[in-house]
Amino acid sequence: ANGVTTTLGRGGSDFSATILGAALNAERVEIWTDVDGIMTSDPRVIKNATTLASITYDEAAELAYFGARVVHPSTIVPAVDKGIPVFVRNTLKPQAPGTRIEGTPGRAGVRAIASKSDITLVTIRSSRMLNAYGFLNAIFAVFARHRMPVDLVATSEVSVSMTVDHAVDAAVIGELGELGDVSVEHDRAIVCIVGRDSFTNPALLARVFSALQSLSVRMISLGSSDINLSLVVENGERDEVVRRLHHELLE
DSSP states (O other): OOOOOOOOOOHHHHHHHHHHHHTOOOOOOEEEEESSOOOOOOOOOOOOOOOOOOEEEEHHHHHHTTTTTTOOOOHHHHHOOOOOOOEETTTTTTTTHHHHHHHOOOOOEEEEEEEEEEEEEEEEEGGTTTTTEEEEEEEHHHHHHHHOOOEEEESSSHHHEEESSSSOOOHHHHHHHHSSEEEEEEEEOOOOOOETOTOOOHHHHHHHHHHHHOOOOOEEEEOOTTTTTEEEEEGGGHHHHHHHHHHHHHH
16 A cells, blocks of 8 residues: 555465466466475375375365465465466476366365364353344454454354464453353364265264264364364364374375
8 A cells, every 4th residue: 555565475476376377367377386286184294195186176275274284275266266277286396296276076085184273262152142143243243343263163052162263362252251151262273174075974974083082072163064074172182183084084
């Protein structure tokens, strides 16, 4: 606004590439980075993680938002609007095929697992929620006023739980306290399992929770997306959860 040249932040060069690709109606956009492509999980946690040959726009967006740092969540939006495939390639290994991100649905099944730490879980309990309207709107209005995006949401008749990326300050807790009893849990993590046509299968869900026996799952988010099952766990158990799920579902 003041005529000062700046950057778009993390992923800004990739975002610029897809913006230009969309403006030019390009046949493809290539993002050259320091990894072979989008992998089945973070190779720092999963030593035998493999590179995905292809993945859909929606799957890539879910993985990017929930911790896969190869592409920024905003990066592929211009390409999605024009249906342009995006290729993620390794600058240091140009012979590697990389990962193709496209709109055409690929194979069904679990494709990858992403995670992010230092999540805060907020729960509001109130009997006033029972058969009431406008209650959730009042809760989300508090977060909107404080410019705090909400990630996952789970509700019951008398409570609602949600996750945010940041610590929740006293002002937010005070406003939420006017609506009900508030509990705040810090040091949580989100583990996100991504794949098409998977989570309506009871057998797969049984495998997920069987693999996590002895570990604590604080919250589950399923149903808002047909390609994403998200679990809220303790920070300290995040890597173990990812390892167990990768072994059970992808190895």
